Amino acid sequence: MARGGGENSKKAAGNAKKAEQANKKKQEADSKVEAEEQSEWEKGSKKGNKKQEDAEFKREEAARKKAERDLLLAAEEASMPTKPQQSKQRGAAKVAAKRAGKIDDFLDFNKETPELSATGLDAALEALALTQKDGGLSNKDIDRHPERRVKAAFNAYEERRLPEVRKEHPGLRLQQIKHLIFKEFQKSNENPMNQDTNIHFNATGDEITSKKHEVKSSREKKFN
Structure with missing residues (x-):
């Protein structure tokens, strides 16, 4: 057991x-x-998280693009004339008459417009602008604060001139090249401080009007 x-x-x-x-x-x-x-x-x-992040990114990207389109559309609408355009004239005779009328208006020497002589397309356009009221200048063209635009203007000028000056003066160091460009900019027409439309910041309306006449008269001398 x-x-x-x-x-x-x-x-x-x-x-x-x-x-x-x-x-x-x-x-x-x-x-x-x-x-x-x-x-x-x-x-x-x-x-799942990756899909969620991708979906969120796509939604944000779509919203950004829509905002850009809306902004461009608003800018385009703002630039369009507010008054309705007149219907176009039909027929070769009417079009020719209209063109002839504009030419006659331009060549009407009885008007108080200066006789200007210009060579080249750019000069011709500049001269044509001078025949408009106040020489084509508006109050916005008269600059009370040109110093505010100097930094941006110089940066653009330096960026454009830097590769050019490197080729013109290959032996100079970068600091020397920048110093040369700065000296050029001081006398350049691209310097906002050198514009003939500058005026002191607290100028009156009469002074602005006088300035526009002064600029127009000065510019007309180029084409006399």
Whole structure:
């Protein structure tokens, strides 16, 4: 009887050990499956976040482009004439008569317009502008604060002239080249401080009107 009891005890211990090993393997398998599921979930979560970020970026980009289109449309509408244009005349005779009338108006020497002589398209356009009221100048053309535009004007001038001066003076250092460009700018027509339309900041309306006449008279001398 004792012998049989010992065998049963060993068998029970062996079964318990097997059960423990099986349970351990099951736990390891479950842990592995759980880890794989967790990994897949994290990947899916990252993909979801990426899709969400892409969708948000597309929405913002669409909104930005729409804002740009609206701004351009508003600027274009603002630049259009407010008064309705007259209907176009039809027929070659009417068009020719209209053109002839404009030419006669331009060549009417009885008008109080200066006789100007210009060579070249740019000069001709400048001369034509001088035949308009106040020489084509408006109050906005008279600059009370030219100093505010000097920095931007110089930066643009330096950017344009830098490669040119490098070729003209290959032996100069960069600092020497910049100094030369600065000296040029002081006398350049591109310097806002050298414009004939400048006036002191607290100028009156009469002074602005007088300035426009002065500029017109000075510019007309170029074409006499």
